[in-house]
Amino acid sequence: MSKKAFSILALLVVTSLLLAACGAPAASGGADAPAAEGDVVVAAGDPIRIASALVISGPNTDLGLDSQHGVEIAIEFKGEIKGHAIELQAEDDGCSAEGGQAAGQKIVSDPSIVAVIGTSCSGSGVPMAQVVSDAGYVMVSPSNTAPSLTDPAQAWKPGYLRTAHNDKVQGAAMAEYAYSVLGLSTAAAIHDGDPYTEGLANAFRESFEALGGSVVAFTAVNVGDTDMRPVLTSIAASEGGAPAFLFFPVFTAECAHLATQALEVAGLENTVRGAADGCFSAASAEAIGDAAPGMYFSGPDLSFSGDVYNQFAAAYQSNFGTAPISVFHAHAFDATNMVFACIEEVSVEGADGSLTINRQAMRDCLYATSGFQGITGSLTCNEYGDCADPKIAVYEIVDGEYVSVWP
C-alpha cells in the first residue's frame, strides 16, 4: 500500500471513530423532557413489530435467552392482535453499557417497532433507557433490578418500565435471611461496579445495618477478574474481624470464582456465602460445581402456579427442549403481555385494514397498568415504572438444581 493511500485510510478510520464517539441519539427533538411523538402505522396484512434487547451472547447468555423464550411464548400464545400477526426482532444487550447503547440505537432507527422488551442487565438498561426515551419509544424490562433505574433523580427516563423486582426488596430479603434466619451479625459485600451489582450490594448493606448487623467490608472487583484471593484475604483481615456472611451479587464468571476461592482463603472457612439472581442459572450452577454446599442465592420466588403458568411451562419444554434455564422467563412473558394489552387498547383500526398506534398513548397506557394478572402476580405500575409484584425467595443448589429454602 502506498504511503498516500495509507494516510487516507488512517484519516478515514480516525474520522469514523470520532463520529462514533459523538454519536448523538437519533431522532430527538432536543427538548428537555421529550414527549413521545408520532404514530406507528401498520399497513393491512403487515405484522405488528416488537423488539427484544436481552443478553444472548457471553457468559450470561442463559439469563437473556431464558427471557427471550418468555417473549417468544407470549407471542405464540397471543397469535394476533386485531388481525395482525406479531413479529419479534431479537437484539443483544451484551450485558454492558456499550451493548445497551448499540441495541437501543438500532431499535429506534426502525420506525416500525412499537415497543422493546429489555434489557436483561441493568448496566445496559441505563444507556438504553436514555436512547429509547429520547426517541419516544417504550421499553419494559423483565430483569433490570437496579434501584437507580426507577429513581427519577438517577437513571429513570420517561418510557422505561419493568416487571422485575426493585433490588431494594431483594437486598432487604437477603439481609433478613442472613441476620434473622441464619443468625449472622457481621457481613461483607462485594460488587463489580455495575449498576445492578452495586445497587444490590448497597441495598443489602443498608438493610443489614438497619436490622442491627455490622458490615465489616464493602469492596469491589472488576468484571473479568479471576484471582479473587487477594480481595478475599483483605476482607478476612477486616478491622471488624472476618465476616460471618459474605454477599457477592455479581454475574456468573466472577460469582463462580468468588464462590470457589472463598473456601480456600484463611479466615473465611466458616463464612456463609451468598449471591443473587445474576448468578442464578444453569450455567452458574455448573460453574460453581463442587463449591455449592453452604452457599445461598436470592432471587425471584419461582413457585408460580395457575393454569397459565402450567401452559407456559409446557410450551417452554416443548419449544426449547428444556426446563427454564434462568429466573426471568415469567417476568418477560408478563412484560410482553402488558405491552400487547396496551396495543389492543390504544391501536386504532383504519378503513383500509391498517392499524395506527400512537406512541404517547402507548406510554400513558403502560404507566396506567393496574391489577394486571400475570404469572408473576398482580402487576400495578407506579409513575416511575416499577410494576412488579415482588416476591423474593432464597435458594441453595442441591445436585445442580436450585431449591428454595426460604420463606
Next chain:
Amino acid sequence: MITAFLWLLRAAIILVVAWGTFKTLLSNPYTSRNWLDFIIFGIAQGSMYALIAIGYTLVYGVLKMINFAHGEFFMSGIFTATSALAIPLAASGFMDKHPLLSLLAIGLLSMLVSVGIALLTERIAYRPLRHAPRLMPLITAIGASFFWQYYFRGLFGSQVRPFPTVVALQGSIPFLNTTVLKTHVLVVVVTVLALVALNFFITKTRAGMAIRSVSENKDVAALMGINVDRAISMTFATGATMAGLAGLLYALVYGQVHFFMGFIPGIKAFTAAVLGGIGNIPGAAVGGLLLGLFESVGPSLFLQGLGIPAFNQLKDVIAFTMLVLVLIFRPQGIMGERLAEKKA
C-alpha cells in the same frame, strides 16, 4: 521543559506510592501471614503471566512484531482440552482413578492445540506479510485474535465451562506460618521446570541456535544455510507450547474456562514482557513474576493506607502505574538491552 515534567511525574508517582505504603504499614491491618499469602498469590499468578509472556518475547525477538493473537493461543489449547477431553474424562470416572495420567493427557492436548493454532496463524496470516510495513502484521494479529475467539465460541459454545476438580490437588500444605494451595505449588514447580527446559532448548539445541541466529539477522542466517521459515515456525511453536501449559495451570487454579479467557491474560502477559524487556527471555519471566506480585500485593500495600474505597478494583491501575514507572527509568525494560540503531 519535558525533562522537568518527567522528573515531576516520577517524583509524584514515587511520593504517592511511598505515602500510601507508609500509611498502610503505620495502621498495619494485616498479619505477617496475610502478607505472605499475598506474596504467594502473586507468585502463582506471576508464573502464569511469565509462561504466556515468553511467547510475546520470542516472537518479538525474531520478527520484531507484537503477536496480539498470543492470548488466543493460550485460550484455544485449554478450552479445547477442557471441552473435548477433561469433561468427558471426569464424567467417565477415569480422572478420579488416574489423575496424573489424565492431567498429562489434558496438558498434552492443550499444548498440541495451542501449537497447531499458532502454526496455522503464522502460516496463513503472518508469513505473507513478513515484508509488509510493521503495522500490517499488528492489525492482522488483532484480527486473528477475534477470529479465533469466535471460532472457538462456535466450536464449544459461549458458556463458562468448569474444569473438573482434581481430588489429588485439593487442599493445601503448611509452609512457614501459613498454608499454600497444592495447585499453587504445582504452578510454581511446573513453571520453573518449563523455564529450565526452555533455556536448554534455546541455548543447547540446533533448533534453538537457529532461532537465535534468525533473531540476530535473518539474511545472514539464510546465507549460512538456516531454514528461516522453519526457524520462525519453531519460534511460534515454542511460545505456544508455553501458552498451552499456562492454560492447564490456569484451569487448575481458577477452575473455569470460556472463549474470552485469553484476552486479559494476553494483555497482562504482553505488559509483563515489556516490563522485563521485550525480546529478552529471562526478562519475560522476571516481568511476569513482578506483575503478578504488583497485582496481588500492590492494592493492599499502596492503596489501602490512602483510604481509597474498593481499592482492590484498582489492581490493574497499580500494575500499569508500575509499568510506567519502570519504563520512565528504564525505557528498555528491566533486563532489556539498550540497543543502538544497529538492529533497527
